[in-house]
Amino acid sequence: MRITVTVDGTAYTDDVEPRLLLVHYLREVVGKTGTVVGCDTSNCGSCTVHLDGRSVKSCSVLAVQADGREVTTVEGLARDGELHPVQRAFHDNHALQCGFCTPGMIMQAIDLLADDPDPDERAVRHGLEGNLCRCTGYQNIVRAVRDAAHRMRPGAGPEAERVAGQMVGGE
Amino acid sequence: MTTTAEPEVGRARLRKEDARLVTGRTRWTDNLTLPGLLHLAFLRSPVAHARITAVDTEEARRMPGVIAVFTGRDLAAAQGSLPCAWPITPDQKAPPAPPLAVDQVNFAGEAVAVVVARGAAQAQDALVGIDVTYADLPVVLDLASAAADSDLVHPDLGTNRSARWVFDSAEAGTGGDVDAAIGAAEVLIERTYRQQRLIPAFMEPRSVVVDPTGEQLTMWSATQIPHILRLMLALTTGTPEHKVRVIAPDVGGGFGGKLQVTPEEVVAMVVAQRIGKPVKWTETRSESLLSAHHGRDQLQKLTLAARRDGTVTGLKVELLADMGAYLRLVTPGVPILGAFMFNAIYKFPAYRFECTNVFTTKVPTDAYRGAGRPEATYAIERLMDELAVELGRDPIEVREQNWIKHDEFPFTTVAGLEYDSGNYEAATARAKELLGYDALRAEQRERRARGDVVQLGIGTSTFTEMCGLAPSRVLGALSYGAGGWEHAQIRMLPSGKVEVVTGSSAHGQGHETAWSQIVADQLGVPFEDVEVLHGDTQISPRGLDTYGSRSLTVGGMAVLKAGEKVIKKARRVAAHLMECAEDDLEFAGGRFTVRGTERSTGITDVALAVFAAHDLPDGVEPTLDSEATFDPDNFSFPHGTHLCAVEVDTETGFTRIRKYACVDDVGKVVNPIIVEGQVHGGLAQGIAQALYEEAIHDESGTLTTGTLADYLVPSAADLPHFDTDRTETPSTTNQLGAKGVGEAGTIASTPAVVNAIVDAVRHLGVNDVEMPCTPYRVWAAINGANPSTPSTTPAPGGGLGSVTPTEPTGGTA
Numbered sequence: 012m013r014i015t016v017t018v019d020g021t022a023y024t025d026d027v028e029p030r031l032l033l034v035h036y037l038r039e040v041v042g043k044t045g046t047v048v049g050c051d052t053s054n055c056g057s058c059t060v061h062l063d064g065r066s067v068k069s070c071s072v073l074a075v076q077a078d079g080r081e082v083t084t085v086e087g088l089a090r091d092g093e094l095h096p097v098q099r100a101f102h103d104n105h106a107l108q109c110g111f112c113t114p115g116m117i118m119q120a121i122d123l124l125a126d127d128p129d130p131d132e133r134a135v136r137h138g139l140e141g142n143l144c145r146c147t148g149y150q151n152i153v154r155a156v157r158d159a160a161h162r163m164r165p166g167a168g169p170e171a172e173r174v175a176g177q178m179v180g181g182e
Numbered sequence: 183m184t185t186t187a188e189p190e191v192g193r194a195r196l197r198k199e200d201a202r203l204v205t206g207r208t209r210w211t212d213n214l215t216l217p218g219l220l221h222l223a224f225l226r227s228p229v230a231h232a233r234i235t236a237v238d239t240e241e242a243r244r245m246p247g248v249i250a251v252f253t254g255r256d257l258a259a260a261q262g263s264l265p266c267a268w269p270i271t272p273d274q275k276a277p278p279a280p281p282l283a284v285d286q287v288n289f290a291g292e293a294v295a296v297v298v299a300r301g302a303a304q305a306q307d308a309l310v311g312i313d314v315t316y317a318d319l320p321v322v323l324d325l326a327s328a329a330a331d332s333d334l335v336h337p338d339l340g341t342n343r344s345a346r347w348v349f350d351s352a353e354a355g356t357g358g359d360v361d362a363a364i365g366a367a368e369v370l371i372e373r374t375y376r377q378q379r380l381i382p383a384f385m386e387p388r389s390v391v392v393d394p395t396g397e398q399l400t401m402w403s404a405t406q407i408p409h410i411l412r413l414m415l416a417l418t419t420g421t422p423e424h425k426v427r428v429i430a431p432d433v434g435g436g437f438g439g440k441l442q443v444t445p446e447e448v449v450a451m452v453v454a455q456r457i458g459k460p461v462k463w464t465e466t467r468s469e470s471l472l473s474a475h476h477g478r479d480q481l482q483k484l485t486l487a488a489r490r491d492g493t494v495t496g497l498k499v500e501l502l503a504d505m506g507a508y509l510r511l512v513t514p515g516v517p518i519l520g521a522f523m524f525n526a527i528y529k530f531p532a533y534r535f536e537c538t539n540v541f542t543t544k545v546p547t548d549a550y551r552g553a554g555r556p557e558a559t560y561a562i563e564r565l566m567d568e569l570a571v572e573l574g575r576d577p578i579e580v581r582e583q584n585w586i587k588h589d590e591f592p593f594t595t596v597a598g599l600e601y602d603s604g605n606y607e608a609a610t611a612r613a614k615e616l617l618g619y620d621a622l623r624a625e626q627r628e629r630r631a632r633g634d635v636v637q638l639g640i641g642t643s644t645f646t647e648m649c650g651l652a653p654s655r656v657l658g659a660l661s662y663g664a665g666g667w668e669h670a671q672i673r674m675l676p677s678g679k680v681e682v683v684t685g686s687s688a689h690g691q692g693h694e695t696a697w698s699q700i701v702a703d704q705l706g707v708p709f710e711d712v713e714v715l716h717g718d719t720q721i722s723p724r725g726l727d728t729y730g731s732r733s734l735t736v737g738g739m740a741v742l743k744a745g746e747k748v749i750k751k752a753r754r755v756a757a758h759l760m761e762c763a764e765d766d767l768e769f770a771g772g773r774f775t776v777r778g779t780e781r782s783t784g785i786t787d788v789a790l791a792v793f794a795a796h797d798l799p800d801g802v803e804p805t806l807d808s809e810a811t812f813d814p815d816n817f818s819f820p821h822g823t824h825l826c827a828v829e830v831d832t833e834t835g836f837t838r839i840r841k842y843a844c845v846d847d848v849g850k851v852v853n854p855i856i857v858e859g860q861v862h863g864g865l866a867q868g869i870a871q872a873l874y875e876e877a878i879h880d881e882s883g884t885l886t887t888g889t890l891a892d893y894l895v896p897s898a899a900d901l902p903h904f905d906t907d908r909t910e911t912p913s914t915t916n917q918l919g920a921k922g923v924g925e926a927g928t929i930a931s932t933p934a935v936v937n938a939i940v941d942a943v944r945h946l947g948v949n950d951v952e953m954p955c956t957p958y959r960v961w962a963a964i965n966g967a968n969p970s971t972p973s974t975t976p977a978p979g980g981g982l983g984s985v986t987p988t989e990p991t992g993g994t995a
Contacts, residue, residue, distance in 0.1 A: 030303075044213035045206015047434075049385050050467035054890035057385060085206040098204040102196055105855045108863060109690030110203030111385040111434030117204065136898040143890065145385045145435050146690050148862035148927075149898040 014078035018043060019087025027074045033067075034058040036074035037084060045086040045114050049143070056142030059115035059122075060084045066122035068115075068141070085114035088121075097121050100159035101152075108146035116142050120156045129160050190699035190709055194855045197695045198714075199688075202432075209431040211389035211404045212464040219391075220249055222450060222463040223305035225295040225312050226473060227287035230323075230883025231335070231543040232316035234285055234294065242297055242311030247304030251312065252453060253295045254282035260452045262418040264508070265443055267410075267663035268515035270539070274345040277336040277541075279508040281445035281452075287316070288335055288507035289545050290884050291472035293445050298453060298461065321883040322543045325481050325504050335507060335541040344505055344539040345514055349521050349597065351533040357596035358532035360487075363496025367487035371568045377557045378953050379479040379504070379877040381471055381887070382550045383895050386434020388474060389464040390447050392454035398427045398720075399455065403447055406436040407727040408687055410664070412719045414443040414511075415451060430717040433689035437867070438549030440689065441729045442475055442511050471888050476877050477550020479504035480517060480557050486565045487532075492573055492583045496532040499524050499561065503539050506546035512553075513546055514539050518660060519554030519648075519730075522597040526562045527606055527646045527821060528584040533596040543883050549729060551867055552925045555647045556932060563643045563933035564950075571944065577642050577937070578610060578619075585644065592914070599648065601819045602914045606644060609845040609909045613823035616905050617843035622827050630945060636829050638840065639942025643934035646821040649922030650915070651730030654813050668732070669724035670740035671809040672701065672748050676793035678786030680707055682714045682744075683809075685725020686737035691924065692856040693733060697741050699852055700918075704745040705785055706772020724811065731820070731922030734852065739916050740812035747808030752788045755806075758799040759783060759791060818913045818921040822846035826934040830942040835961025837873060837939055839902040844934075846926050847909045850919030854908075857923050861906050864927020870896050871928075872935035876954050894954075 015024045018041050025040055037043040037060065048070060049057030058069040061083040069082075088095035097120050100106070107113040116139065123130065123138035130138060135153045144152060202208060239251040254261075264279040283294045295312050299305035320333040328335070328342045335342055351357030364370065391402040399421060405411050408430040416423035433440065446463050454461045465474070480503045487496035503517040521535045552559075566584075570577035586593045588605040595601060614620070619640065626638040651657075654665030671683035682697050698712040715721050728737075749769055756774040757764040760781055767774045775782040788806065791797065795804035824844040830837050842865065851857050874894040878886050887893040894900075912919030932953070939955050940948060948963045961967075 028303075038213075043206070044210070045208060047208075047210060047386070048212075049387065050890050052467065052889040052891050055385065055467070085204070089205060094204065101204050102200040105197065105859050107200060107203055108692070108859055109385065109433065109435040110199070110208065111210070113203050114206050132903065136901075140897045140899040143385065143895050143897060145383055145437070145867075145895060146863045147859060148864075148866035148904065149901055150862045150904055151859060153898065153903075 012075050014075055016077045017081045019084055029073070029075055031074040032070055033072040033074050033077050034069035037069060037082070043084045043086055046084045047111060047114060049111065054143065055112070056119060057112050057115040059118040059142065061118060061122065066119050085117055096162045097159040100155040100162065104151045104155035104158055106147060106151040106155035112142060112144045116144060116152060120159065123156065124160055124163060128164070130157065132157070190702040191852050193699065193853065195695055195699055195709065195853055197692050198698060199692060199694050210386060210434060211391055211402045211431055214391050214402055216391070216393055216460040218459050220298050220300060220457065220459050220461045221302040221305045222453065222461055223297045223309055224293040224446065225309045225314070226469070227283065227290055227292045227294050229287065229316050229318060230290040230321045231319040232287050233319065234283060234287060234314060235317050236315040237295060238313040239295065242308040245304070245308040245311050247300040248297060248308045249300065250298040250457060251295060252282070254280055254284035257282055257449065257452055258284050260419065261448055262420070264445060264448065265414045265418055265511060266509040266513060268512045269661055270347050270514045270518055271345045274514060275339045275341065276344065276509045277339060281448040289543050291545060292507070293449070293473070296449055296453060298457060322541070323879055323883055325502050325540055325542065328542045329502050329538055329540045335543055342541045344509065344541055346536065346538045347518055349535045351596045354598055356598040357530070360496045360498045360532040360534040363487045363532040364485055364498060367495060368490040369488040369569065369572055371486040371565055371572060373484050373565060373568060373950070375482045375484065375561055375564060376952055377478040377480040377482065377560065379547070380477045380550055380871055380875050381877050381893055382437040382439025382474070382477060383471070383893065384435035384437055384439050387465045387467055387470050388440065388444065388446070390450045391460065391462045392450045393460040394454040394458060395460065398425050399451065400427045400429065401447065401451060402429045402431055404433050404440060405430050406433065406440040406687060406689055406729055408717055408719055409685060409725040409727055411443055411447065415448065418443070418448055419451060428719045430687050436689045437551040438477065438553055438729060439474055441549045467890060468888050471893055472885050473545065475510055475548040476506065476545045477547055478557060479547050482557065482561050484561050484565055486569060488569055492575065492580050494528055494530050494584050497525055497530050499535045501537040503537055504544065504547055505539050505541050506544045507541060508546045510546045510548045513548045515660070515662060516547065516549060516553045517557070520558035522599050522648060523555050523558035524562050525596050526559065527586055527644055529586060530596045544879050545885065551864065551928045553730070555925065556868065556929045559643065559645045559647070559929045560933045563645065564937060567642065567937045567940070568949065578614070581642065581644050582607070582610070600816060601646070602816060603911045604646065604819060604821050605847065605909060605911045606821060606823070609821065609847050610644060610823040612907055612909060613825050613843055613845040616845065616907055617825040617827060617841060619825065635833055636831050637942040639828050639830060639938040639940065641826045641828070641934040641936065641938030641941055643824040643930045643937065645824070645930040646819050647925060647929050648817040649731035649820055649925065650735030650814055650818040651732045652817060653815060664726065665813065666726065666736065667811050667813040668726055668737040668740045669809065669811045670737065670744045672744045672807065674748060674789035674806040676790050678707070678711065678789065680705060680712045682712060682741055683722045684714060684716045684737055684741060685722055685727065686733040687717050687725065687727045689728065691728065691733060692853065696734065696852045696856060697738065700738060700741055701745055704742060705748065706770070707786065731924040734918065734920045735818045735916055735922050736812060736814055738918055738920065739814070740810050742917060743810035743812050744808045747810060748806050751806045751808060752785050754799060754802060755788050755792055756783050759788070759797070814915060816915040818849065818915055820846065820848045820921040820923065820926050822926060822930055824930040824934040826938040828935065828938040828942055830939060830960060832943065832946065832964055835957035835959070835964065837955060837960060839869070839935070841905065842902050843905040844930065845907045845909055846923070847911050848923040848926060849913040849921035850910065851908070852920065858906060860923045861927045862904055864925060865904050865931045866896060866901055868928040868931030869901065869935055871932045872953055872955060874900065874954050
């Protein structure tokens, strides 16, 4: 099937097998290897991307379902050489070790902040429940997400991905 | 260059590694693609124990995109036998371990055939075209009956018992006779504990790419051990070592799970060589859980002898350790790493450890975070709580009565190790303060008095571990197949930049940052000017890789030693350039200064002068580059006190961690945020053993926890906030004063949690709950029911925040 998908701002048109998963389309056809596959039962969340601005596990979406839609991956978050505030917060709070879960965790955290711009610890923990990390014990991830929330006032989410540059702030 | 105002070592530097990782500019093995790359898929045995009577691959060969199909018989002459580097006894029994099974399968998940196809999906599709006929053999699952040779896993060996390994303090001359101590004991604590089987469950599934087309065959692999792998590939396949290059690019976690020479690596290499084209294999998560090695899985029979006044007098440990179906790289040595740790921080006068390694028809076990030491720590820390109960005393008080006091170091233990330093009093005092120990004890009494449905329990774990694996002569004495040194090289570039080559192979530990800090301080160069290179046997030719909390204490020391050589070489040239004696030069902040003058030159200026080589002293080589191989004299011994308060709902058996406080002493710290991160991650894995995780095989030997929906790696919602702090008692066995931190949290936390649960419900007649302490097991313990042991299905509700009846609130706010 022929599909056209906008990935990180660039439109791609490809012929794909109907069974091709979005994550495999991103990795193998478009070359967006920043998004990774960590499981085969949609438990780990490593493959989380945004589809029209909201998080999806790209292992649970077919490439053909993304036809005509916009996908944002972790590779498309930075603006004008500036990291997205959530990326910056992950770095500043040592919220990653091996980094394999990090792209999915960041994409899910942005989605979480779109729904709740100032989540408490419990809300962050539950909002990230579908994303597994084996290295950090989550404490610094929770810290990073709350830190990012403060930097991103008044809110995150789809808007933040469209706005260039000026997301720096907070402490 | 000026003296850095703030030393780099000890500073909370944010990691260099992060910039790529948070933006997706990563180089996982599975990202790699090569021209004409072919893909592998493995057919795995659905049965745990069977003879292979026939394999028909014809249909698979005709399927779209398929290039070739190989069975174990096809590769038998080339694939060799997977290596085991640790024969713990001279008469250890080990079966051949073909990467692809040839005549017999011995665990469900064992690879029996491999498809090579143009696409990964095509390779996967073709697996259904392979028809294997199995003649079932009796499965061997229960550890105790396996040890009794009920049915044999490997009939040719004549027994399931691979080896028996004994340490006895009376025989070793390090202590008394334990049976005499037991005979004379005023108090005896006898317990049997089960260390359930765990799965390392690194987040990045294993992946391997082999390119056979160069002069050297190149393998990229998601491995912790590129150097060991290279040597083992050569020894296993007969390809000369100098014709093999191994690259570990970005590696997404390991925890011991990637400390292995895997069947798939060897098969990928052999197949690539046979076809002459590059090949790739990336496992699915289900394949990973089903076939990558597991960890733990021991039965521990324990006897602790003590006097009525609380003084411990003897400890006897009898272990059965489940090897699974084969001996992988260090499988038999894992329980032996615990042999010296059961006596822990306590002054036992007599000690005996014996371990029988046993084959079963299950996935092979091998290293998993802590490897042997969590099992030992669990046993002794559970026993110390039981002793306190028997004596009617506070568990911390009984520990303190028996532990090595801070002014007694160095202390030679009953297991023959010399603990260099420690301060258990300081760590414990701080941990009690952090937890609010006395207030929680008061609350516990109050809840108990009013018969609250939710009871509070407090668990203690005052642990130590042996880290910094390892002095080579000790490994030799334990019959390990290699040494324990580490290698480093420092290259001084003419522009003033520095390259550090390390044999340590990071996969999340932050070596690039920490090594840069060490070298920046030592050579007086900016942190940003240091590049750390690793993980490629062509760039980093010597190394023994990353495991056993060894990187800083051994690999970091090698870096420091290489730096000393650079300074020594530079000093001679600097003296020549400034026309003074070497002894007149002081080196600080990156500059050589002529004592008592203003004259000085920077080490990077010397590097440029050496590069030009126009004016060097006679007989001096034009290079400052230096390398060093560091072999430690002793292990290091991190310690700490972990305290856990839990609330147990006595009606549902549900456990909630109310507060977790720990104080670790890992010696001098290079980077406190990295250390804290290691502690957090370690805690998560240790707590997960206590509450959530268990690899379960059903009665036919099928792994029933073969997905992340069944194997309960905890999510953020399943874990509490951790209150962590440190005391700092420098190690005296290395110049850095460092002790290692990679495994501490995992080793310490498991008994703290289980002790807390038992403490919460002890008054209801409970003196043990088997791990993982699922709501059902806790409820059953309270109600005197007997949960099936070992269970064959995952327990409901053990983890996954979404199904928990009480939300973890976490935090201390």
